[in-house]
Amino acid sequence: MGQAEGSLQKKLKPRHISFMAMGGVIGTGIFKGSAETIGLAGPGVVVTYIFAGLLLLVVMAAMAEMATVYPGRNMKDFVREAFGEKVSFIMGWMYCFMWLSVCVIEIIAAGSFLQYWFSEVPLWVLSLASAAFIILINLLSVGTFGEFEFWLAGIKIAMIIIFIVLGAGLIFGIIPSEHTPYLQNFTNHGGFFPNGWTSIFSAMLVVMFSYGGSELIGLTLTETENAERILPKVVGNFILRIILFFTLPILIICGLIPWNEIGPESSPFVQVLSSTGLAGAAHIMNFILVTAVLSAANSGIYGASRMLFSMAAAGEAPKVFAKTNRKGSPVNTLLLCAVILLAGSMLGIFAQDQLFRVLMAVPGFVVLLVWMCIALSQLKLRSKYPVTPAFKVWGYPYITGAVVLCLAVIAVMFLFDEQNRFSIGICLAVLALLVVWSFAKFRSGRDRP
Numbered sequence: 001m002g003q004a005e006g007s008l009q010k011k012l013k014p015r016h017i018s019f020m021a022m023g024g025v026i027g028t029g030i031f032k033g034s035a036e037t038i039g040l041a042g043p044g045v046v047v048t049y050i051f052a053g054l055l056l057l058v059v060m061a062a063m064a065e066m067a068t069v070y071p072g073r074n075m076k077d078f079v080r081e082a083f084g085e086k087v088s089f090i091m092g093w094m095y096c097f098m099w100l101s102v103c104v105i106e107i108i109a110a111g112s113f114l115q116y117w118f119s120e121v122p123l124w125v126l127s128l129a130s131a132a133f134i135i136l137i138n139l140l141s142v143g144t145f146g147e148f149e150f151w152l153a154g155i156k157i158a159m160i161i162i163f164i165v166l167g168a169g170l171i172f173g174i175i176p177s178e179h180t181p182y183l184q185n186f187t188n189h190g191g192f193f194p195n196g197w198t199s200i201f202s203a204m205l206v207v208m209f210s211y212g213g214s215e216l217i218g219l220t221l222t223e224t225e226n227a228e229r230i231l232p233k234v235v236g237n238f239i240l241r242i243i244l245f246f247t248l249p250i251l252i253i254c255g256l257i258p259w260n261e262i263g264p265e266s267s268p269f270v271q272v273l274s275s276t277g278l279a280g281a282a283h284i285m286n287f288i289l290v291t292a293v294l295s296a297a298n299s300g301i302y303g304a305s306r307m308l309f310s311m312a313a314a315g316e317a318p319k320v321f322a323k324t325n326r327k328g329s330p331v332n333t334l335l336l337c338a339v340i341l342l343a344g345s346m347l348g349i350f351a352q353d354q355l356f357r358v359l360m361a362v363p364g365f366v367v368l369l370v371w372m373c374i375a376l377s378q379l380k381l382r383s384k385y386p387v388t389p390a391f392k393v394w395g396y397p398y399i400t401g402a403v404v405l406c407l408a409v410i411a412v413m414f415l416f417d418e419q420n421r422f423s424i425g426i427c428l429a430v431l432a433l434l435v436v437w438s439f440a441k442f443r444s445g446r447d448r449p
Contacts, residue, residue: 026156026245026296029210031267031289032109033360034250037203037210038262043186043254044193045207046247048200052207053243058403059371060235061393062378068390069381075374076310082377085316086438091373092311093434098212098366099304100337104344105359106297107131111345113267113289116282127345130294135338138301139331148298156292159285160245163269167252181255189258204410205364205420210246212367301341305333316441361414361423368411369431375404 037045066078073081076095080088111127118126137148169175172182186192193199253268262268267289273281309330312321325331378393379400393400414420 026153026160026292029206029212029360030246030249031269031292033206033210034253035262035268036360037206038250038254038259038268040195040203040206041199042190042192042194042259043251044197044200045203046250048203048207049210049246049250050243051200052204052211053239053246055371055403055406056211056242057235057239058393058399059374060239061391062375062400064235064391065389065393066378066381069385069387074306074310076307076314078377078381079373080314082380083373085442087373088314089311089316089438089441090431090434091370092307092316094366094431095307095370096304096311097430098363098370099300099307100340100344101359101362101366102209102212103134103297103300103304103337103341104347105363106293106300107134107341107345108347108359109293110290110297113286113293116286122349124346124349128342130297131338131341131345134294134297134301135334135341137298138305138334138337139325152291152295152298156288156295157245159288159292160249163272164248164252167249167256167272171252171255183255185255185258189260194259201410201413202417205361205414205417207364208367208410209360209364211242212363212370301334301337304337305330308333308336358423361420362427365411365414365420365424365427368407368414372404372407372411375400375407379404 037048041048063075063078066075067073070078070081076088076092079091107127107130108123110130111123111125114126114130115121115123166175170177171180173180195202249269253262253272256272257268262271267285269289270282270285273285308317308321309324311317312319312333321330321333321336323330323332379397382396414424417424
């Protein structure tokens with residue numbers, strides 16, 4: 001039986017945390033979004049991924065530092081400690097909004113990949129089936145969910161490693177093929193920065209969408225034993241892997257196919273493997289793409305449901321969302337997620353290409369805001385820590401301050417970007433609504449300092 005105010009189980013192991021965060025990151029952003037980023041900046045887009053990865057490293061380190069000082073709390077609690085209930089409330093709901101939009105993107109992507117085999121079945125039906133599968137997994141016990149996600153994320157990580165090794169072999173002629181490109185595709189077709197070095201910034205929003213989910217580690221803290229000891233080690237290893245799993249595959253893709261020949265209609269990974277002529281490669285790749293986006297959706301539902309549970313427990317969302325079942329899963333938040341995924345899968349009825357473009361920019365912009373909140377919280381709290389942190393961010397306050405400034409500049413750039421105006425408008429409308437709601441909910445005198 002569930003209870004009115006349940007508690008989450010501490011059943012997640014370090015390998016579950018690492019793979020869950022990687023599962024949230026390695027999804028549509030790299031497998032489908034990389035076609036768009038390469039189209040915007042050519043091979044030089046790897047600079048964008050590395051730059052965003054360095055920003056992410058500082059944000060994750062800030063979260064690890066705060067976790068050693070405030071054990072048993074998650075990232076929203078850190079924001080609450082720093083800026084009070086209003087900001088915590090706004091960030092919590094924006095984070096739920098971000099993850100639910102990510103989940104909708106992932107299940108629509110899963111449906112589109114399944115159409116490779118079931119071309120007669122409508123996209124919305126396949127997306128709906130994908131959504132049902134993900135909700136079912138999230139209703140399992142936390143330990144079982146962590147184990148399932150570990151293997152699901154493991155499949156796509158293994159695939160990326162094989163892809164890198166196979167691609168490098170083809171580029172340098174170790175594996176025989178009709179044409180060995182060596183490094184010609186990096187120098188021909190306009191060079192490494194074919195659209196100029198400033199183009200690396202135009203790809204930033206899709207890259208931010210791709211990296212969004214890394215901060216999911218900050219939500220696993222309440223379901224992890226000895227989180228304050230484990231987290232700093234997990235963060236260091238995780239960041240290195242993330243940069244490698246994004247930059248190396250893109251270098252392989254651009255090395256094997258000229259950047260301007262990569263079409264947006266299918267995954268660049270499928271295009272590369274199809275061009276090699278390997279028997280059955282496209283089917284294998286498609287299977288891995290389906291598991292990849294389902295894994296990302298799986299992590300997304302975890303992120304949205306746990307944030308909503310945390311908010312309900314703090315009185316920032318209806319108390320009904322603080323209920324857990326016998327297995328320690330927040331059942332009512334999962335039911336809400338199920339309803340939204342059900343509605344989201346129906347978006348597959350509309351034009352698919354424009355849908356991805358609009359939806360991907362929404363979480364990309366929200367990720368910027370969330371990362372800024374985390375970094376600003378660390379800047380404000382450092383001088384007020386009740387205990388000395390076991391792990392500290394390097395170069396305080398300059399490094400964290402520089403990251404906040406970079407994120408703010410990127411956010412302002414996107415506000416004036418015509419291509420993303422509709423998506424950013426949606427984000428700002430939701431943000432404005434939450435600001436008004438927060439002032440109505442937490443009237444003066446009730447907010448914590």
